[in-house]
Amino acid sequence: MLKWFIVSMNKSALLVRLAIVIGFASIAIGFLSSQLFYKLTFNQEVAITQQSLGSLYKTIAATAAxxxxxxxxxxxxxxxxxxxTNEVVLNAKMNFENIDVVSNTNTFVEPVVFPIQSLFEVDKSIGTLVIAPNIQYIEERARQLAFDNSKAMILQAFVVTIVAIFVAFFLITRPMIEIARALHKTVPGEGNRLTVxxxxxxxxxxxxxxxxxxxxxxxxQQFTRERKLRKEIEALEKRFRMLFENSMSPIILMEPRGNIILFNVAFETILEKLNLQLxxxxxxxxxxxxAEPExxxxxxxxxxxNDEIATGEFKLQTSEDSASVWVQVVVTSVVNEDLREYYQITLHDISKRKKELESLAYQADYxxxxxxxxxxxxxxxxDVFAEQQRxxxxxxxxxxWxxxxxxxxxxxxxxxxxIFVADRIKKTLRTQDFGxxxxxxxxxxxxDGADEATTKDIVTRLVQRISKPYFLRKFNQNVAVGASVGAAFYPENGVKIQEIINLADQAMYIVKNDRDTDPEKSLKFAHELVTQEIIHVKRK
Incomplete structure (x- = not known):
């Protein structure tokens, strides 16, 4: 018990503050009560003195009369x-038939006058009796009595304070300390509860x-729910991290300005592939x-x-001696709870598919x-030339032959x-031409855009190169071929592609049919055809 009491008596304790308040209140009440009691006691003593003087008068009334x-x-x-001789009387005096009788020489202060009644005629006064009360004695006695009462009241206040403190300690402070200590030891979620x-x-x-x-x-209950949710979140986080880290596709979370917040291992791998440092x-x-950021x-x-997810296929920037890297880019705008925007970028490496498509396209067109x-x-x-009307x-x-x-x-x-002819065509054509x-x-x-003179120059140089002997190593034999060429112009000779092809074909076969009679002529233009020449020529 003493330990509890000592613990509760620190300067910030509720019991100490309560004791201080009760003590000050008791002192204040005791002081005010003593002052009030002094006045009441004095007035009461004065009243008692007057009553005493009346009693004295009644005692000596007959003798005085x-x-x-x-x-x-x-x-x-x-x-x-x-x-x-009475303590409350300072002086006394009788007056009758012009005779004054005084007990002593003390001054009469606030004297009390009593009439001396006739012994035979009740209503007749035959003199006066003057009694001076002993005011000093009365005040001293009143002061002493008030002081004694004040001490008693202060002692009573002290006792009340001590009793109030102990009552407060046993009924309030100690239970509150017990509650506080029990609450301090209580861990939410372990099932501990406080005792009343x-x-x-x-x-x-x-x-x-x-x-x-x-x-x-x-x-x-809330902790139980939170633990359950935390376990679920942890499980989801592990799965997400597993998917995120083990994803074959680079995933990047970044700010719109470009600062990277989060990335996975695949992103580092693709940077190594591009010979770049993170x-x-x-x-x-x-x-x-x-390669083309714009x-x-x-x-x-x-x-x-358009509030859509951005997707597209783009080529990454690589060195000249490195293989091309193509990725499918998926960009999603993400806004968190703080209304801050982030970009989630996913890169899917489609280089292999792109290469396969290019190979298929090459096979289809070459x-x-x-x-x-x-x-x-x-x-x-x-068709491109025709669409652009070039x-x-x-x-x-x-x-x-x-x-x-x-x-x-x-x-x-x-x-x-x-193959030999194809090589000569490649070496003869201009950069803007196709063969x-x-x-x-x-x-x-x-x-592209060639006129008759340009066409004749290109064809002449090509035929000369093709006509040179070619050595067949397998047979140790030189062989030679020639070329018959027919040319048509777009749009001069027609605006329909098939018409242009047919005219060039007819012109070429006329040259081919005349190669024995006119071996020096290897080129004929469509506009040089005469009506009788625009016929179906049987291929030989």
């Missing part, structure tokens, strides 16, 4: 002297303990990684303007043997000749 009636001065003197102190089942402290227990119940920023939307930015801006455009590839380029010359080439070489020396030798294998031993030249 006898002395006055008989005019006995000595008897009167005995009366006043007897009165003066004795005698407080229905008090405010009891209600407080019950409310705290209810709060602990709710807190424990750093905090590669520019907005990682634009420094792309296309990426334009794609994202357009998608975000001749496998000569590595020139095939007929389909040439037709696509012709003038061009279409020269159709048929090799002379090729079938004979192919029959004599075999298809492998024939393939060598075709391709039309089929078999036929080739086509697509000359």
């Amino acid at each position: 006898t002395a006055a009636y008989l005019a006995e001065k000595d008897l009167a003197q005995e009366v006043v002297d007897g009165l003066a 102190p004795d005698f407080h089942q229905n008090s405010e402290l009891g209600e407080l303990v019950n409310d705290v227990n209810v709060l602990l119940d709710k807190t424990e 750093k905090k920023s590669f520019g907005p939307l990682l634009e420094n990684l792309f 296309k990426l930015l334009g794609c994202v801006e357009l998608a975000f303007a 001749d496998k043997l000569t590595k020139l455009y095939n007929r389909q590839g040439l037709e696509k380029e012709i 003038p061009f010359c279409l020269a159709l080439i048929d090799l002379n 090729f079938k004979r070489i192919n029959d004599i020396y075999g298809h492998e030798s024939g393939d060598e000749i075709l 391709g294998r039309w089929g078999g031993d036929e080739f086509v030249l697509l000359l």
